[in-house]
Amino acid sequence: MRETNLQVSELGHRGDGVARTDKGPVYVPGALPGETVTANVIDGRAKNPSFKTLSPDRITPVCRHYETCGGCALQHLAQAPYLVWKRELVAKALKDRGIVAEVSDTISATAGGRRRAVLTATRAGRHTLLGYHEKASHRLVDVTECPVLDPAIVNALPGLKSLAGDVLPRKGELRLTVLNTTAGLDVAIDKADKGYDRKIPSLSQKTVELDLARLSVNGEVLLEIRPPRLDMNGVGLTVAPGGFTQATQAGEEALSLLVCEGVGKAKTVADLFSGVGTFAFRLARQANVHAVEGDVGAMAAFDKALRNARGLKKVTFERRDLFRRPLVQEELEPFDAVVFDPPRAGAQAQAEQLARSKVKTVLAVSCNPATFARDVRLLLDGGYTLQSVTPVDQFHYSPHIEVVALLTRE
Template identity: 75%
Template sequence: MSERELKVTELGHRGDGIAQTETGPVFVAGALPGETVRAEVVDGRAKKPVIETRSPDRIEPLCRHIKTCGGCSVQHLAEQPYLAWKRDLVVKALGDRGIETEVGDTIAATEGGRRRAVLTATRAGRTPLLGYHEKASHKLVDISECPVLDPAIVSALPGLKKLAAAVLPKKGELRLTVLATTAGLDVAIDKADKTYDRKIPALSQMVMELGFSRLSVNGEVILEVRPPLLDMAGVGIVAAPGGFTQATVAAEEALSKLVLDGAGKARNVADLFSGVGTFALRLARTANVHAVEGDAAALAAFDKALRKPQGLKKVTFERRDLSRRPLVRDELEPFDTVVFDPPRVGAQAQAEQLALSKVKTIIAVSCNPATLARDLRILIDGGYVLQSVTPVDQFHYSPHIEAVAVLTRE
């Protein structure tokens, strides 16, 4: 198959350049709008593209693993067009649902690096590997650096690999979730070899030598040297091993400010899909808050934090799967404001109930523009007015984007 000249006109939602041709769009990995490339085309994708005309927005990538690692897709794009692309991801998702509204500029919230990393470990022969998968591949890239991570995690990579190697199964991979906390790194290993319990003394010694705060293996806490605390607006939270947290401190603060600004002088707030209380604890400084979360471990961490005097208003919570059993209209009656921050699948069932309610203000937080747009469409069709949408970037160089939307009912 002969090579073709391709003119890239846009950047797709996964970070690939897109060239429009007479036979349809061609996706060109690593290319930017305005660039001309030459490549063979197979099944709508450019194979081994060679850039003939470079975009003025192209910059040199920071990481030596950029050509193989599947973690970063747009490290070669300059900051301002990069942030504009992130904003456009939200604009296009809303447009697909017929929502025409002003979308704010993207807030860059990646300072200090990502405090939470999910790494994979396996063996190549007798050699342990630790890192990320290649794009669209099961092949693992053994990383020695990562510019998007907290420096504390990067410097610990050799020790983390040693720890993972000690409990690697004979076949397959294990997952290692690392969280940088105020007390050191919290490490949770999943899919470890079932005989790991025979190595607990050695693992404990390793954790002590590496200076980690806690180690968990297959859901069991092996050793806690120091409680791995997260500071959430002055409230100390010990997250569950491997549990969800916002990826960067800067993003957590940016998202929280948008939520608090949206809530204004709310008196009674429901925080749905509340996790460990990222928003609930901040909202409770000035409002009564009812937090609802389906994950038992997250609620246990939230409960433990509440047992210490914090100077908060009334805070209550319940465990509930809101995807299957959302708060219905009558249950929403006591609240003047509702915040919801669901997983990537969104909150369709809860949005349908909110659309029937009389809640004055709704604040939607989402890591998926497509499901956010769907949920906003439900609320708008139910009579809510979209007041603002603000993208927040905490997954630097990736195609992921957070957004906060504020709606009101007249």
């Protein structure tokens, strides 16, 4: 097959280089803008590219697993252009919806590493592999280091692998979610072998030896040595096993600051898709808050933490599936401001109701620029004005980006 010369002009939304050709875009893995490569092109992708010219923005990756591991996409790009690329991901998503807006510089919120990791384990003969899948593959990379994780999690990898090995199913994989809390590591294993109860003595001993705060298997708490708490601005909260939290402490604080500043002097705030109360507990220092969430575990953790919280204004909450039953126009009337932070699918139904409401201030928070732009478009069409858009990067070296937008209505 004849090789093609390719001039890379930009980065795609997944971190691949993009070369524009007469036959359409060609995606070049590992390439950066300004680089020249030769490669065989199959179905719009460059295979085994040979680099002829390198970008001055290219740097040496910091992890030995980078060439194979699918967890990171851009360890070879310098920090400044990397943060510009993240901002452009948000700007492009907005532009695709016909929204021309000034997007602020990306806030880097990766300090300390990710406190929450979701790892996969499987068998390889008599050995256990624990890590992440290879790029575009079902094969697993056995991770021995990971520069994006909290060092406490990295140091525990050998022990976590041993735990996983005790309960691996005969076929397939299991998932291990680990969260670094103020009390130590909270480990939740899912898809473990159904006969794991035979291993409970061994698992309990290893939990003590690893000094874990808590170990859960298939949703059952096997041993809790200390309640695995998170500090939500002075409120102690214990999440459900494997429950969702913001990936980094720095990211949580950056997003919360933007939300609290955006709400301003509002006296009543609705926090929709509130999760465990990341924003609600902070907002309640300055306003009355009504939190709405559909996940049972998150609501239970929120309720328990609220019972012991001090110094907050009035806080109420309800469990509700906002995808099926969004707060409608009449229910939104009591609120001066609304915050919504949905999963990656976005909040289309809720945004449609907000667009019909008289709520003066809306804070849209998202981990998906595409659905974020769709929801913002609905709000703009409903009469809101976009005041600011701020990207927050807490997923270092990856294509993922958080974003916070402030919208107001006259």
